Amino acid sequence: MTWLDLTNPDIETRRVILGELIAEINGAPRSTGMSPFWQEEELMFLQTWAIVAGVKSQGLTL
Incomplete structure (x- = not known):
């Protein structure tokens, strides 16, 4: 199983992800x-x- 399989993308999303990476x-x-x-x-990928x-600040003090 690959890292991409773990995310279970639809076919088109898988195509776009692989296309961009390649x-x-x-x-x-x-x-x-x-x-x-x-x-x-x-x-x-890295x-x-x-x-x-x-x-969180408690307010500005001078």
Whole structure:
């Protein structure tokens, strides 16, 4: 089972996702942000996360 199978997209959505990823590998401008690449004969991508946490201010104090 592939990562795409896990999301269970309909046929048209699957076609669009794969088309965008493959186009990006072939030199099209980055549109997915997924950094796709081929590993042997399998389409892969890198997923990068950023987590930002904050605390609500209690008001401005000078």
